[in-house]
Amino acid sequence: MPRSLSGRAMAALLLVGGFFSSSPPLHIDKTETKDQLYSLNHKMTKEELQQERSYSSNMTKEELEQELEEMFVGREPLRKTLIDIFIWAQDLRDRQEIDNSTIRRTLMHTVFIGNPGTGKTMVAKKLGDIFKSFGLAKSGHVVEALRGDLVGESSKQTAQNVERQMQKAKDGILFVDEAYRLSSSSDAVEEILLRLNATNDFILILAGYPDEMQKLFLMNNGLPRRFYQIIKLDDYTPHELTKICNRQAHERGYVLDQAAEQKFLELLDKNCSNPSLERQGPDGEKVYESIISQYNAGLCDHLLFAAEKEKALRMEQKRGSLSRIEWKREINELKEEDFTKGFEKWLSESSQLR
Ligand SMILES: *[C@@H]1O[C@H](CO)[C@@H](O)[C@H](O)[C@H]1NC(C)=O
Ligand SMILES: *[C@@H]1O[C@H](CO)[C@@H](O)[C@H](O)[C@H]1NC(C)=O
Ligand SMILES: *[C@@H]1O[C@H](CO)[C@@H](O)[C@H](O)[C@H]1NC(C)=O
Ligand SMILES: *[C@@H]1O[C@H](CO)[C@@H](O)[C@H](O)[C@H]1NC(C)=O
Numbered sequence: 001m002p003r004s005l006s007g008r009a010m011a012a013l014l015l016v017g018g019f020f021s022s023s024p025p026l027h028i029d030k031t032e033t034k035d036q037l038y039s040l041n042h043k044m045t046k047e048e049l050q051q052e053r054s055y056s057s058n059m060t061k062e063e064l065e066q067e068l069e070e071m072f073v074g075r076e077p078l079r080k081t082l083i084d085i086f087i088w089a090q091d092l093r094d095r096q097e098i099d100n101s102t103i104r105r106t107l108m109h110t111v112f113i114g115n116p117g118t119g120k121t122m123v124a125k126k127l128g129d130i131f132k133s134f135g136l137a138k139s140g141h142v143v144e145a146l147r148g149d150l151v152g153e154s155s156k157q158t159a160q161n162v163e164r165q166m167q168k169a170k171d172g173i174l175f176v177d178e179a180y181r182l183s184s185s186s187d188a189v190e191e192i193l194l195r196l197n198a199t200n201d202f203i204l205i206l207a208g209y210p211d212e213m214q215k216l217f218l219m220n221n222g223l224p225r226r227f228y229q230i231i232k233l234d235d236y237t238p239h240e241l242t243k244i245c246n247r248q249a250h251e252r253g254y255v256l257d258q259a260a261e262q263k264f265l266e267l268l269d270k271n272c273s274n275p276s277l278e279r280q281g282p283d284g285e286k287v288y289e290s291i292i293s294q295y296n297a298g299l300c301d302h303l304l305f306a307a308e309k310e311k312a313l314r315m316e317q318k319r320g321s322l323s324r325i326e327w328k329r330e331i332n333e334l335k336e337e338d339f340t341k342g343f344e345k346w347l348s349e350s351s352q353l354r
Helices: 007-020 030-041 046-052 061-071 076-099 120-133 155-168 179-184 186-198 210-219 238-251 258-271 291-295 298-318 324-330 336-353
Strands: 110-114 142-145 173-176 203-208 229-233 277-280 286-289
Touching (some): 061 076, 120 142, 120 203, 120 229, 155 173, 155 186, 179 186, 203 210, 238 298
Parallel strands (some): 110 229, 142 173
C-alpha cells in the first residue's frame, strides 16, 4: 500500500524548509518567527495529534474504556491490559505512518491463560476490533478453531486443515481454544510453527487453562518464542459475579431484594470459592478447583435458573391466596430462599455430571 508522508511529517518539513531557504528573500516579520518557533516547540494537544494522523482510528481510547467497563464488570487488570494494547497499537500505527515500515503482525500473536467462562472469546473479539480500528488487521474477524478443526488423520490432512483455518483467519484472528489438546499432535504444532514463519497475514491466539498451557509450552520450545503477549484472565470474584447476576436478573425482568443479593454473594463466597471440584490435570493427575473456577460467568446463568425454578414452586403454593396485583409483583421477585434451595439442588444435580 503506497503511503504518502503523514500530515505531521509534511508540516515539519514545510516549516523547516521555509526557515532555512535563502531565496526568494522573504521579509520575515519578528512576530512571525516567534510564531514559527512557537509551533515547532509547541506540545501537540490530543486533538491536534488526532488531526495530524492521516489514519484516524474508528474508536477512541475513551470509547473503548467505556465499552470495556460494560463488558467486563470489575476486572481492572484485564481492562488495563486491553487499554495498554490499544495504546501500543496506536503507537505502531503512528510509527508506520512516519517511516512507512511494514507491520510485524507476528508481534500480535497472543496467549490467553484463563479458566472457562472468563470471557476469552470476548477478549479475542475486542482485540480484533482494536487491531482493525488501526488498520493493523484488515478485517479483524475471529475464527474459532478446536483441535478437531486442525488435526487430521494423517500429517498431510493436518497440514491441509491448518492451512484451511489460517486462510479463513486471513486479515483477522485465528483463535484456538483449549489449545492444550494440540499437544497430542506434534504434526499440528509443527505445521502451525511452519506457517507462522511463512505468513504475516493473520494473528494467532492460543488459549487454555493455566497449568495446561504451561505444559504445552514446555513440550515444544519453539512455541514460547512466537508469543510476545500473554493475557491472563483471572477468575471472577464473588462480588463481580454478584453484580453480573444482578444485571442478568434485571435483564430478565426480575427483582432481587437486598437479602437475596446478600445470599447470592454469600453462596459464591462460602460455597463456590473453595477448591472442591476434581478435574484431570495435564498429566492425568487430580486437580482441585472451585466452582467459580470451573464456571465463572456461566455460574450466574446456572444459579439464576435454579432460583427461578424454586420461585416457581414457591409461587405455586401461593396460588389462589394472592390478589392479581400481588401476584403480578411477586412473580418477578427472586428471594433469599430461592437461592438457598436452588443452589443446594443445583449442586447435587450437577455433581452427577462431574
Ligand atoms: C512505502 O512502502 C511501500 C511498500 O513497502 C512502497 O511501495 C511505497 O513507495 C513507500 N512509500 C513511501 C512514501 O516511502
Ligand atoms: C467502525 O465503524 C463501523 C461503521 O461505522 C462500525 O460498524 C464498527 O463497529 C466501528 N468499530 C470498529 C472497531 O470497527
Ligand atoms: C522458523 O524460523 C526460525 C528462524 O527465523 C527457525 O529457527 C525455525 O527453525 C523456523 N521454524 C520452522 C518450523 O520452520
Ligand atoms: C454453604 O456453606 C455454609 C458455610 O460453610 C454451609 O453451612 C452450608 O451447608 C453450605 N451449603 C451448601 C448447599 O453446600
